[in-house]
Amino acid sequence: MNKPEIHTPQSAIENNSGIRIPQSGIKDLFDFIVANAIYPMCSRKGKVFLKSSKRGVLTQEVAEQIIERLNIKTAADCEKIRKEVMAKVSERRENRPIKEWVKEERPREMLMKYGADSLPLSKLLAIILRTGKEGKSAEELAKSLLNKFGTLRRIDSTPISELRKIDGIGLAKAAQLKAALEIGKRFYKEQAEKKKRLRKPEDVIGYVAEYYGPDLRDEEKEFFYVILLDIKNKPIQSVEISKGSINLSIVDPKEIIKEATLRSASSVILVHNHPSGEPEPSEEDVKITKAIVDACNLVGIKVLDHIIIGKNQEDYYSFARIGLIK
Structure with missing residues (x-):
């Protein structure tokens, strides 16, 4: 087994244990402590001692020299120096490749040990990115993305050409x-497709929120979909009926009836988004909804609801819940 690498400055003197401790000044000694992740601790009885994540660094002789030269005597001394060391260690670590981190702090190892749900978003993104760039780890790269875009939704809605403008993010x-x-969105769609019958507006809103929300909230154009359901009100298929401009989606009731008839649907749900972000229906929305309901009634197809998707996760307007569809 290879011996752990022990970082020492050139101006250091080797002690009896073979470890070279810097002698030129407190700054060099502090750099030695940071490089080897050495932390001062204090027991309940007030005894000062040192801990390091690197094996073979802290012999009793080394520890005694460090404690004496830094004049560490109390719990307060330990806490003060420990915080300074932790800050410097973190700074150094972030600028090093993840493979050089302490094993227990690497994102993949943490995921294996503690589970994915225990990791912060920056570490999960670091696992996806896999590598960083020179002078910046994958986690630092992930933090740069989060600092710029704020949320996963904004990252998702940003074109690849824009993502590539981030230093370190290539194709x-x-x-x-x-x-x-995209895998995450498809997972939610799978979950939504397994839902039971859509009997009431709350069921429909929940289904639409999972199946369409992630895709349509950030669209800059208006999309109109129809969800086709069987006789038990279980979804069969969804069909894109139209894709409009920023504030208008042209919908032909005949197209909806055609799709429903081809797939033997007994009922349908209408879904469209508002690029403005406001889910409240316009006069045109109300008018086209009434036209579709009337046309479908003529051929025995029931319109269960019409859901408008807004910008935020909770922004959904249900015509059935308000009583505009009965």
Whole structure:
């Protein structure tokens, strides 16, 4: 087994244990402590001692020299120096490749040990990115993304060409991010498709929120979909009926009836988004909804609801819940 690498400055003197401790000044000694992740601690009885995540660094002789030269005597001394060391260690670590981190602090190892749900978003993104760039770890790269875009939704809605403008994000990393986010959206769609019958507005809103919300909230154009259901009100398929301009989606009731008839649907749910972000229906929304309901009634197809998707996760307007569809 290879011996752990022990960092020492050139101006250091080797002690009896073979470890070279800097002698030129407190700054060099502090750099030695940071490089080797040495932390001063204090027991309940007030005894000062040192801990390090690196094996073979802290012999009793080394510890005694450090404690004496830094004049560490109390719990307050330990806490003060420990905080300074932790801050410097964190700074150094963030600028090093993850493979050089202490094993227990690497994102993948943490995921394996504690589970994915225990990791902060920056570490999960670091696992997806896999590598960083020179002078910046994958986690630091992930933090740069989060600092710029704020949320996964904004990262998802940002074109690859814009993501690539982030220093360290090339085509491969941008594609990895897009693929991971798409997998997440498809997972929610799978869950939504397994839902039971859609009997009341709350069921419909929940289904639409999972199945369409992630895709349509951030669209800059208006999309109109119809969800086709069987005789038990279970979803069969969804069909895109139209894709409009920023404030208008042209919908032909005949197209909806055609799709429903082809797939033997007994009822339908209408879904469209408002790029403005406000889910309240316009006069045109109310008018086209009435036209679709009337046309479907003529051929025995029931319109269960019409859901408008707004910008935020909770922004959904249900025509059935308000009583505009009965």
